Amino acid sequence: MKIVVVGGVAAGASVAARARRLDEDAEIILFERGHHVSFANCGLPYHIGNVIKDRERLLVQTPESLRELLDIDARIAHEVTSIDPAAKTVTVKDVDTGEQYTEAYDALALCPGANAVHIPIPGIDAPQVRVLRRIGDMDKIKALVDRETEQAARGERGAMRAVVVGAGYIGLEMAESLHHRGVQVTVVEAADQILPPVDREIATPVMNHLRTRGIDVRVGASAAAIAQQADGSVKVELSTNAFIDADLVIMSVGVRPATELAKAAGLELGPHGGIKVDDHMRTSDPSIWAAGDAVETPHPVLPGTYLTPLAGPANRQGRIVADNICGRDSVYTFTQGTSVVKVFDMVAGGTGATERQLKAAGIAYRAAHVHPSGHAGYYPGTAMMHLKVLFDPETGRVLGGQASGFDGVDKRLDVLAMAVREKLTVFDLEEVELAYAPPFGSAKDPVNMAGFVASNTIRGDIKLWYPQEFPAATEGARIVDVRTPQEYELWHIPGAVNVPIGEFRERSRDWDKNVPVRLYCAVGFRSYLAERILDQRGFADARTLSGGANTFRAWHE
Amino acid sequence: MKIVVVGGVAAGASVAARARRLDEDAEIILFERGHHVSFANCGLPYHIGNVIKDRERLLVQTPESLRELLDIDARIAHEVTSIDPAAKTVTVKDVDTGEQYTEAYDALALCPGANAVHIPIPGIDAPQVRVLRRIGDMDKIKALVDRETEQAARGERGAMRAVVVGAGYIGLEMAESLHHRGVQVTVVEAADQILPPVDREIATPVMNHLRTRGIDVRVGASAAAIAQQADGSVKVELSTNAFIDADLVIMSVGVRPATELAKAAGLELGPHGGIKVDDHMRTSDPSIWAAGDAVETPHPVLPGTYLTPLAGPANRQGRIVADNICGRDSVYTFTQGTSVVKVFDMVAGGTGATERQLKAAGIAYRAAHVHPSGHAGYYPGTAMMHLKVLFDPETGRVLGGQASGFDGVDKRLDVLAMAVREKLTVFDLEEVELAYAPPFGSAKDPVNMAGFVASNTIRGDIKLWYPQEFPAATEGARIVDVRTPQEYELWHIPGAVNVPIGEFRERSRDWDKNVPVRLYCAVGFRSYLAERILDQRGFADARTLSGGANTFRAWHE
């Protein structure tokens, strides 16, 4: 058995490693066109930020260690330039020498990853404009940052300035990393929010946090042109007609699957342009498998297949490819897109479908927002999180979950990821028994809380209204703020009257039961208590603002 | 509808609060014999430790706030002294005035919690001997600690000394809290390990951590007698004949359900002495429900019912009691005992069944040990964790999970808790898609890793041997340490030969295939690679030490 692997990082190295463990006698050749195999892509921003000080730590394996541990023939700086599926051969070019040769395979694993999206605007090829995908990209950006920040420290120039185009995970990690280095950072995002994997009201607190840290965040603005300037900097022109001077521009507007080889070999592609694979990660050619950023995979909630360029799926897909190549029957079910990012002191992420995706797919859903603290409020070191659960309005099935906050966000995402994967319902979330001690959670965990509210919605015990329904949902309604007068003073929804919850039973006694009531408080708890009172008194249409003033403000900001 | 609740903290306050939301017209009376309702029991050690500085933070609700928010008639310092189930009345005593009266109920919720186990040894009633259950207990201990540590700080006396009897969660939280206050602490535990909710090899690293922090931990030792001394201190005599001088003794040897009322009223009890309830949390009397530390509940894995005194279950059971009292059909399935504790910089906990419990119950199981880092090793601030998964050797169902470590332990416990609850298998753990970015995890999460190893065990790709099988399992076998010579030098299993993994393929070529081989490395990964080589070469009995030298040493220490 001769196994050839194209691409030597997350998916590719995983295929090779697992294949060796399953087949001690196979010949395993790994081609990597770059100069490093098996490196920690995800660590690249942090080495630039000097958080990961030792560059060597990013090199998880080397060709030597792969040889020694796993008897893998890893050839770096070797690019596979074509595949002949009929002959079962690949053509390989030694990148350094230009030498070409063919190599036969019994099984071929395509793990070429993805390439940064290149937007065709004037000036995009300027040397100050960079993407971050590989060790070499990192080295160049870091060298520039080292040089310019040292010059600035010596007073030989002003502070270094960077524009990060694209406010996805990598963009924000770069913004933070550059900021750590003393660089003045502007983040430019074409959408009306940062962080596409979460919805607007979950992203807003993170945007505000970035701003308090001195990052200039511009949403609804895209880079339109980049012009060289005499002093060696560039001027970035935005779609909004604003101009920003910069010494470095990081383009992080997404990736595209690397499918040149697959296309040329006549392999089928999916609707989003990724390599099409079956549930065994096999391509349309029975001797060729594929894994990682280059493939499309099903989603647990949405119909169709998607590109989901994440390291965990790439690694696990690689393992499954090896299983199947080696004659095992291993199925890959779906990628749910569980992801998380650290943004200074905040953490945000999601799993499953977002509200935007559900809407676009025409899937019925409802949302519940809660704002519990990461752990018991009386134990130091915690803060409010913004937690959103999307669920089927009939069955309660959890369709997606998102959160942003400070402590304990990643943990709740993992629990919600389990719920999405296992097709659990919000009724299950009410019951889950999670680890509680004051430094770690609450007796009713944030996930339980989200389960309570969502389940109450389905049971009809609470009827929610949402920030995006404002002002329509409040027309002709009595808008009631049940917080304290102090809270009301500081901010309230236009048109709201203040009836603090402690006085609510009395003061609502003679309200007309046929006038709709739109209740809200800070997070939804007190207005829920108020709604229960009105509901039981026979009010026709009393509703609680999902997530209260917190979610409302995050949505409308 | 008139609802009477006995006990006003976790379960009781939850019953009352939820009942109000479901029934605005019910009369709800809450009797609490202590002077506080709805306080954070779990925070008590941390106020003594000055970590929670503001005592008021522990009072989650007060009778006034319960009245204002929820129209609940909460009567503190009112003890229910008997129940007349036939008449549907309770007798109540005002603790402060001694006044008695009866109160009728339509539905009664018994939430009296648990009392500290009192071990009948000489001197146990000395004023220096204390338990920690309520605010009053905390106040007295804190006053003593404040006084004596201040005296010590002024040089008026030597350092304050405390003995904590019992190394469960509360005992260890107290040890840490007292240590924070400058108290010299000895922990005495009768079992041969600390932390009963986890197995020995998971507990040992925590014990070592306590010792490095200067806590004197004595396992296999119980308090046998306590003698007053002339200087106001006591001498604690241990079963090992050792003596320890102490100014304070904290007894934390477990709790017993408070069942006096239930027993006197003729309610059925369970096999462990807790109140027996059905799956609607209803007792043997149809008008009486019960919840919290006082009840026995089923377990997801073990047969029978158990006492599991934890705050999360108490709160959720209370909510379910209210549902059923108010005519809803709400089922409580089981308590799986998910728990966690912070011990200085370490975190430990478990969910589901322990190995000891499975063995005692005669349930077939297998264990897998992995030692991944809490997040990507190359990103700062992480350390190795000890993660153990117990599973059904045939179906792979996850029966229990345990972990100790530094970062990310609580998160993996929650994921494993979901697995136990949802009857997932270790094959599911291989596939779960958890949130990954370098500060939070690894592309293959620790839970995936545990899933890989456990699944490999069932598939026969790895055959494990365990520390507790030493030396029996190595008799007549070739014991091979596949670590580096440097690692081997520092420590190795007696009788092991060193064949580093890089030389393993060559050097094992002419070994006799019929001689058993017992492989190990630091954690199991390299010896697994070695085993795959031998397995495929037809070795009859090659095995990998589960968890490697790490688990071995934790077990045998």
Ligand SMILES: Cc1cc2nc3c(=O)[nH]c(=O)nc-3n(C[C@H](O)[C@H](O)[C@H](O)COP(=O)(O)OP(=O)(O)OC[C@H]3O[C@@H](n4cnc5c(N)ncnc54)[C@H](O)[C@@H]3O)c2cc1C
């Ligand atoms: C800066 C950065 C941060 C990231 N952070 C995270 C994160 O926090 N969490 C997360 O889940 N994911 C993160 N990712 C994404 C993650 O790294 C990828 O999803 C993952 O590496 C994909 O694995 P892959 O094997 O498909 O592709 P890659 O890891 O990109 O490997 C593909 C390899 O194939 C090689 N190749 C391509 N074509 C050929 C050819 N013809 N011949 C030979 N070799 C070829 C390429 O040179 C490349 O090295 C991050 C990515 C980057 C760049």
Ligand SMILES: Cc1cc2nc3c(=O)[nH]c(=O)nc-3n(C[C@H](O)[C@H](O)[C@H](O)COP(=O)(O)OP(=O)(O)OC[C@H]3O[C@@H](n4cnc5c(N)ncnc54)[C@H](O)[C@@H]3O)c2cc1C
């Ligand atoms: C120091 C400490 C730390 C803890 N840490 C944790 C932790 O980190 N995680 C965790 O999950 N759990 C923890 N627990 C356990 C948790 O607090 C309990 O499981 C939970 O409080 C049980 O709730 P309950 O309502 O059954 O009992 P309780 O909260 O104890 O309340 C019972 C109440 O009933 C009252 N009562 C009893 N009899 C009568 C009567 N006849 N009339 C009137 N009132 C009566 C009592 O005075 C008591 O206030 C801890 C407990 C303590 C003491």
Ligand SMILES: CC(C)(COP(=O)(O)OP(=O)(O)OC[C@H]1O[C@@H](n2cnc3c(N)ncnc32)[C@H](O)[C@@H]1OP(=O)(O)O)[C@@H](O)C(=O)NCCC(=O)NCCS
């Ligand atoms: C490291 C890499 C080469 C994969 O190599 P790998 O040999 O599969 O190694 P891992 O460290 O993932 O270990 C997993 C294997 O070890 C086994 N293992 C792990 N711990 C074990 C233990 N304690 N005992 C026994 N076996 C163990 C697992 O079962 C699994 O083997 P299997 O797949 O045959 O079941 C590949 O993941 C890689 O290149 N990573 C870096 C690039 C990358 O992922 N980038 C994106 C993220 S930054």
Ligand SMILES: CC(C)(COP(=O)(O)OP(=O)(O)OC[C@H]1O[C@@H](n2cnc3c(N)ncnc32)[C@H](O)[C@@H]1OP(=O)(O)O)[C@@H](O)C(=O)NCCC(=O)NCCS
């Ligand atoms: C606080 C206590 C009285 C319970 O009160 P509670 O009113 O049920 O309040 P919680 O804060 O738990 O909130 C849960 C309720 O608010 C609702 N809620 C929470 N956030 C909400 C939001 N954002 N929007 C709408 N509703 C919300 C939930 O649905 C739930 O209501 P439900 O049970 O009717 O579904 C009780 O838990 C207690 O006494 N705790 C302290 C003692 C203790 O637990 N000790 C041990 C641990 S230290």
